[in-house]
Amino acid sequence: MELTRLRSVYEYEGPFATVYLEGRSPGEDAGQQLRLRWKTLRERLDEAGAGAGVLDAVEASVTTAEAGEEQTNGRVLVATEAAGVVLDEPWDAALGAGDAAHWTRLPELGAYVREEARSVRMLVAIADEQHAVVRQEIVAEQHAPRDLKAETVEGGSDSRTHKPRGAALAHKQLQRRAEQAVEHNAEDIVAHLRTIEAGFRPRLLVLAGEMQGRTAIRDALPEGLAELHVDADRGGDQDEAAEQALAEQLRELAEHESTRNAQARAEQLNAGLAHGQAVHGDQAVARAAEMGAVDTLLLEYGTSLDREAFLLKVCADTSARADLVEAGTDLADGVGALLRFPLND
Numbered sequence: 001m002e003l004t005r006l007r008s009v010y011e012y013e014g015p016f017a018t019v020y021l022e023g024r025s026p027g028e029d030a031g032q033q034l035r036l037r038w039k040t041l042r043e044r045l046d047e048a049g050a051g052a053g054v055l056d057a058v059e060a061s062v063t064t065a066e067a068g069e070e071q072t073n074g075r076v077l078v079a080t081e082a083a084g085v086v087l088d089e090p091w092d093a094a095l096g097a098g099d100a101a102h103w104t105r106l107p108e109l110g111a112y113v114r115e116e117a118r119s120v121r122m123l124v125a126i127a128d129e130q131h132a133v134v135r136q137e138i139v140a141e142q143h144a145p146r147d148l149k150a151e152t153v154e155g156g157s158d159s160r161t162h163k164p165r166g167a168a169l170a171h172k173q174l175q176r177r178a179e180q181a182v183e184h185n186a187e188d189i190v191a192h193l194r195t196i197e198a199g200f201r202p203r204l205l206v207l208a209g210e211m212q213g214r215t216a217i218r219d220a221l222p223e224g225l226a227e228l229h230v231d232a233d234r235g236g237d238q239d240e241a242a243e244q245a246l247a248e249q250l251r252e253l254a255e256h257e258s259t260r261n262a263q264a265r266a267e268q269l270n271a272g273l274a275h276g277q278a279v280h281g282d283q284a285v286a287r288a289a290e291m292g293a294v295d296t297l298l299l300e301y302g303t304s305l306d307r308e309a310f311l312l313k314v315c316a317d318t319s320a321r322a323d324l325v326e327a328g329t330d331l332a333d334g335v336g337a338l339l340r341f342p343l344n345d
Contacts (some may be wrong), residue, residue, distance in 0.1 A: 001116045007107035009107055010313050012083050016107040017045055017054050020100040021062070023074035035335075038062045043100040044173070045242040050081075057084035078107045091115060100293055104307035113312060114301060117138065117324045120254040123202040123228075125193060126237050126246070127213035129181075130154065132189045133237055136200050139254040153192045186216035190225070193217075197225060201255060208232035208246055230325060236294070259326070268326045269336050279338035279343065282307060288337050289314040296321045296338040302335035303327055311335065 003236045015158045019041055023034070042055055059078045078087035090110055103109040108168060124135040135150040193205065205228040207214040207222075214231065221229060235246030270277025279288050280298075282305065287296050289311055305311065315322065325331065 001113055001114070001321060003312065004319050005318045006312070008089075009078055009087050009109075010316055012080050012086050013267050014105050014107075015050075015078060015103060016105075017050050017058055017077075018080045018100075018102040018104070018108040019058055019062075019075075019077045019079075020097075020111060021075045021077075022097050022099055023091075026028065034061060034319075037099055040317055044101045048101075051104045051306060054079045055082070059333045060125045061085050061088055063110065074340075076109070076112045078109070086279065094284060100178045102143070102307075102308065105232050106274055106313055108309055109312055110299070110308040113322050114218075114299060114324060117299075117322055118258050118301065120204060120257045121200065121202045122204045122206050122250060123193060123196060123200060124206045124232075124250070124255070125189065125214070125217060127186075127189065127209040127217055128165040129183055129210065129213045129216070132217065134189075134192065134196065136196065136202070137250070153189050159338075183216055183220070186213070186220045188267070189217055190220045190222070192236060195224060197228075202228060203261075204253060205229045205342060206232050206253065209232065211237050220323070257322075261324045262301070262324050265323050265338075266329050268338055269298060269325065269329075269331075272338055278336060278338050281332035284332075285335050285337045286311060286314075288339060289318065291343065292318045293339045293341055293343055294318065294337045295340045296323050297330065298323055298325050298336040299323055299340065300327050300329060300331055300334040305335050308335075 004109065021034070021037065021041075029082055029265040038059060040060065045055055045058075057120065058077055061077055061079075062075075074090050076091040079085045087107070089112070097111070100111070119138050119140040122135075122137045122139050126135075126136055127134040131152055131154045133152050134151060147216045207217055207227050207229060208231075218226075218229060218231075232246060232253070234249045235244070236242040237246070244302055268319070269278050269280065285294070285297070286307060289297070294315050297311060297320055299305070299308075299322060312322070320337075323334070
């Protein structure tokens with residue numbers, strides 16, 4: 001995760017109210033349940049010293065959510081007395097994480113950062129021979145994909161893409177034209193994928209849908225997109241069952257990718273420790289962060305740190321990233337860092 005996304009939050013003067021609302025299954029009484037959950041959190045913040053202004057600002061954001069799915073999605077909110085709500089984002093927490101509220105000098109964004117780092121940005125193309133439905137999604141293994149944007153991309157070929165039967169020369173020519181039409185459509189779709197990839201920066205390009213359509217797209221991918229490519233061989237968008245099958249496979253791909261990434265980060269850390277390009281432990285990481293030397297802050301999934309809020313602020317101020325390693329990686333104090341430059345002793 002690029003911590004510069006949080007820099008604007010740290011520009012405000014604290015103290016900060018940080019509120020986490022866990023995602024819950026939707027129901028007819030979702031609105032009432034949300035109000036009751038917020039009432040409990042408001043009482044906690046009030047007891048901790050938060051003023052009416054900041055509490056009212058958070059309440060307005062919480063209780064004006066649209067009825068239905070918006071009321072049941074996980075969210076993280078940060079607010080100050082003077083500025084009101086300065087962060088309101090989806091929070092793909094694992095079910096069972098529970099609601100939380102903090103009134104502190106710095107915002108408590110460690111849980112949010114961990115879930116963002118664990119989520120996987122996917123560019124998903126559900127293709128046939130003529131077009132593709134292209135989705136920009138953020139997928140976490142615990143939740144259904146979060147669809148940021150979806151659009152249908154039509155291939156530019158006017159030729160028919162079905163292949164005629166028969167062995168006559170005319171039929172062979174028609175068959176070749178159909179194949180060329182599929183190839184041309186795939187090239188148009190790939191050109192659109194390249195445009196989206198430059199801004200969205202996905203970790204995976206997932207091709208789903210009909211075999212011939214996604215095969216044609218795969219064959220037309222340039223090197224950069226080909227390196228991100230994986231196939232989804234289950235589901236699509238033709239009906240609810242197909243959507244559910246595809247969503248389940250996307251969650252499996254997200255789990256595999258986040259695990260692979262955490263293992264790769266642990267290997268980078270071990271190699272960096274051997275060559276002065278990494279540090280671990282609270283004091284060493286804090287010193288590196290204050291010197292602007294941290295390239296990537298590494299947090300153990302499921303482990304909280306004593307000075308987590310401070311480290312996230314300093315690393316956001318110096319344009320560092322944050323990523324995860326799995327719990328049990330033997331990081332001192334549960335934190336490490338890959339460095340931009342070695343530290344002088």
